[in-house]
Amino acid sequence: MINPPAQIGASLAEIDTPALIVDLNAFERNISKMAQYVASTGVQLRAHAKTHKSSDVAKKQMAAGAVGQCVQKVGEAEALVNAGVLDVLVTNQIVGTDKLRRLATLAHKAKIGLCFDDPAQVHAASDAAVREGVNIEGYVEIDTGMLRCGVKPGAMAADLARQIAAADGLTFKGIQAYHGSAQHLPTAFERQTEIARAIGFVKDTLGALRRIGLEAQAITGAGTGTFRLEAESGVYTELQAGSYAFMDVDYAMIQDENGRDYSEFEHSLFILSTIMSVAGENWVVADAGLKSYSGEKGPPRVYNGPGLSVVSMSDEHGKIAVSHGAKRPKLGEKVLLIPGHCDPTINLHNWYVGVRNGRVEEIWDIDARGASR
Amino acid sequence: MINPPAQIGASLAEIDTPALIVDLNAFERNISKMAQYVASTGVQLRAHAKTHKSSDVAKKQMAAGAVGQCVQKVGEAEALVNAGVLDVLVTNQIVGTDKLRRLATLAHKAKIGLCFDDPAQVHAASDAAVREGVNIEGYVEIDTGMLRCGVKPGAMAADLARQIAAADGLTFKGIQAYHGSAQHLPTAFERQTEIARAIGFVKDTLGALRRIGLEAQAITGAGTGTFRLEAESGVYTELQAGSYAFMDVDYAMIQDENGRDYSEFEHSLFILSTIMSVAGENWVVADAGLKSYSGEKGPPRVYNGPGLSVVSMSDEHGKIAVSHGAKRPKLGEKVLLIPGHCDPTINLHNWYVGVRNGRVEEIWDIDARGASR
Numbered sequence: 001m002i003n004p005p006a007q008i009g010a011s012l013a014e015i016d017t018p019a020l021i022v023d024l025n026a027f028e029r030n031i032s033k034m035a036q037y038v039a040s041t042g043v044q045l046r047a048h049a050k051t052h053k054s055s056d057v058a059k060k061q062m063a064a065g066a067v068g069q070c071v072q073k074v075g076e077a078e079a080l081v082n083a084g085v086l087d088v089l090v091t092n093q094i095v096g097t098d099k100l101r102r103l104a105t106l107a108h109k110a111k112i113g114l115c116f117d118d119p120a121q122v123h124a125a126s127d128a129a130v131r132e133g134v135n136i137e138g139y140v141e142i143d144t145g146m147l148r149c150g151v152k153p154g155a156m157a158a159d160l161a162r163q164i165a166a167a168d169g170l171t172f173k174g175i176q177a178y179h180g181s182a183q184h185l186p187t188a189f190e191r192q193t194e195i196a197r198a199i200g201f202v203k204d205t206l207g208a209l210r211r212i213g214l215e216a217q218a219i220t221g222a223g224t225g226t227f228r229l230e231a232e233s234g235v236y237t238e239l240q241a242g243s244y245a246f247m248d249v250d251y252a253m254i255q256d257e258n259g260r261d262y263s264e265f266e267h268s269l270f271i272l273s274t275i276m277s278v279a280g281e282n283w284v285v286a287d288a289g290l291k292s293y294s295g296e297k298g299p300p301r302v303y304n305g306p307g308l309s310v311v312s313m314s315d316e317h318g319k320i321a322v323s324h325g326a327k328r329p330k331l332g333e334k335v336l337l338i339p340g341h342c343d344p345t346i347n348l349h350n351w352y353v354g355v356r357n358g359r360v361e362e363i364w365d366i367d368a369r370g371a372s373r
Numbered sequence: 374m375i376n377p378p379a380q381i382g383a384s385l386a387e388i389d390t391p392a393l394i395v396d397l398n399a400f401e402r403n404i405s406k407m408a409q410y411v412a413s414t415g416v417q418l419r420a421h422a423k424t425h426k427s428s429d430v431a432k433k434q435m436a437a438g439a440v441g442q443c444v445q446k447v448g449e450a451e452a453l454v455n456a457g458v459l460d461v462l463v464t465n466q467i468v469g470t471d472k473l474r475r476l477a478t479l480a481h482k483a484k485i486g487l488c489f490d491d492p493a494q495v496h497a498a499s500d501a502a503v504r505e506g507v508n509i510e511g512y513v514e515i516d517t518g519m520l521r522c523g524v525k526p527g528a529m530a531a532d533l534a535r536q537i538a539a540a541d542g543l544t545f546k547g548i549q550a551y552h553g554s555a556q557h558l559p560t561a562f563e564r565q566t567e568i569a570r571a572i573g574f575v576k577d578t579l580g581a582l583r584r585i586g587l588e589a590q591a592i593t594g595a596g597t598g599t600f601r602l603e604a605e606s607g608v609y610t611e612l613q614a615g616s617y618a619f620m621d622v623d624y625a626m627i628q629d630e631n632g633r634d635y636s637e638f639e640h641s642l643f644i645l646s647t648i649m650s651v652a653g654e655n656w657v658v659a660d661a662g663l664k665s666y667s668g669e670k671g672p673p674r675v676y677n678g679p680g681l682s683v684v685s686m687s688d689e690h691g692k693i694a695v696s697h698g699a700k701r702p703k704l705g706e707k708v709l710l711i712p713g714h715c716d717p718t719i720n721l722h723n724w725y726v727g728v729r730n731g732r733v734e735e736i737w738d739i740d741a742r743g744a745s746r
Contacts, residue, residue: 002744005746016746095647096705120705277523283520294669314553341663373392
């Protein structure tokens with residue numbers, strides 16, 4: 001049992017560390033900016049819960065107009081549906097009889113979508129849906145050029161759609177066409193090139209579907225790095241962005257169309273950390289390491305800390321180099337770190353601490369933390 | 374609430390995935406090999422719980438002769454002491470009044486040690502111990518050449534020891550002299566060079582302590598990559614190894630004295646994963662990603678999978694390239710992955726599934742998971 005690191009009303013200095021902090025003003029501006037953008041287009045937002053892992057955040061996104069949530073795992077879907085989020089798309093293949101049974105039971109109370117890239121998955125999901133007496137919306141996942149999951153676009157995808165449409169307990173709903181590896185391509189030009197290719201693959205697949213008399217009601221995909229491209233494609237109907245609510249160093253390192261830092265959204269997510277050692281000559285050590293932020297995209301950045309940089313990450317230490325002339329943090333001082341990669345960082349924590357103007361205003365439960373099954 | 378991924382008696386194929394698996398035979402050989410080695414020397418084992426995060430594992434280590442446990446955080450100490458592990462050294466600085474109060478309350482029922490590298494930490498811990506009416510054993514942490522926490526060896530360290538010895542509620546116990554960055558140096562020669570330097574720093578500090586009339590009862594440090602060097606140094610009294618119980622790819626990549634792969638201990642820790650997509654031409658996709666293993670030391674290795682290599686890691690996907698001629702895993706097939714880095718990987722899971730000869734024999738609670746405060 002891990003208690004929240006702060007109580008409502010506490011100051012930033014009173015929050016126990018390490019803690020996952022949300023700057024509520026920045027977070028709300030991000031949610032609102034995306035909602036306004038989506039409202040100005042013909043597409044809808046189905047925000048990705050793999051990023052936030054929290055039904056509290058899901059409900060805020062839906063209150064701002066998101067039509068539902070995406071998840072990667074059945075466990076995430078369970079957390080959301082149990083909390084009253086009743087429109088969930090599993091943007092992934094689910095393999096295993098028990099997992100499919102769990103998913104099918106959720107379809108008694110929520111609209112559930114599921115992606116396929118193999119006929120065996122279709123048969124297994126159909127069996128589970130029939131056994132529960134429910135309907136699951138089936139999506140064909142196509143490989144958009146990401147080279148991960150998904151069938152080849154065009155005739156192969158249409159053939160799988162036909163099998164979904166013919167399966168008891170399943171309805172053919174549309175195409176999952178997410179291009180994950182395009183999201184972090186450094187230049188806008190590279191992202192445009194990859195998404196243009198993905199849009200071509202979607203169109204090929206729509207053509208092949210028409211030829212066999214099937215229609216895709218939903219074309220779903222897009223992330224925080226490319227969402228405008230899919231939204232303005234004329235073919236996508238739903239956006240699956242997740243990181244836009246929080247941002248991270250990984251997204252801070254890509255460029256916009258003018259070659260400037262990508263600044264569609266603001267950093268709203270931080271690790272609050274305490275300086276625990278100042279014995280080093282030109283460095284200090286913070287009490288947050290690899291168990292408070294994920295390191296595979298590189299170290300976190302010190303927020304508002306000119307001349308301070310995290311130069312090594314241990315399990316529970318972050319070593320911060322202090323440049324010549326920079327203000328040296330004192331023992332016990334608190335620093336805010338911007339995580340390298342928001343999704344796996346959030347999954348390390350049990351609570352978001354929502355802070356506005358230096359005071360804790362809300363605590364959100366990360367109820368899908370660790371729900372990888 | 375996350376349930377265990379299997380029940381006692383299940384076969385490997387029946388375990389839900391992703392799951393953290395311990396090969397009990399290999400684990401027990403590792404525990405036993407270290408215990409026998411330690412018994413053959415004059416030193417003692419105080420295994421590091423930051424690796425295993427579990428009072429179940431701690432008790433197995435102590436049943437094999439470990440004198441106590443190391444932790445990095447008060448939350449880890451709480452989990453262990455509450456489960457009956459009554460000799461815990463915090464191998465770290467603890468900063469914050471409330472954290473020190475929590476630590477001091479544990480000293481009512483357990484022997485508690487704590488490291489210092491600043492006089493202000495000594496005063497704060499003394500205040501907490503006096504307020505609780507307990508005694509805490511104080512260690513001076515010296516910088517062994519790791520350049521993270523720790524005061525300079527010699528006179529500066531002795532002066533801090535003097536302040537610990539003089540502080541109410543604290544007893545000066547010894548020297549924390551862990552050289553973390555030496556553990557993964559690729560060659561045995563480099564590790565020997567760094568640890569020889571660290572041993573020199575310890576001796577300098579012992580000399581400086583003697584000159585002011587203080588004696589260090591405990592000299593504690595060492596990890597899985599260097600433990601024989603500290604054990605045979607004539608100065609260290611305790612070893613803090615943790616990874617030895619499990620091992621990982623990071624340790625598999627260092628060399629022994631003969632330039633061969635480091636093989637003191639066996640891989641006993643795995644992520645069990647299911648193949649969820651086989652749509653790719655020369656790759657398949659497993660259902661375990663960055664939320665089931667940490668990626669900062671590189672991707673996991675496929676165990677017993679010649680020609681299979683994890684080439685990219687997403688939140689919930691591991692893409693496995695299949696070399697020409699290699700056996701291609703089928704949809705639904707289970708694969709075992711050896712994590713890149715055991716400590717942050719274990720911290721992602723709630724349960725160890727202990728397997729012997731293909732059957733689940735034990736389930737261990739990871740009761741200090743997420744206890745980073």
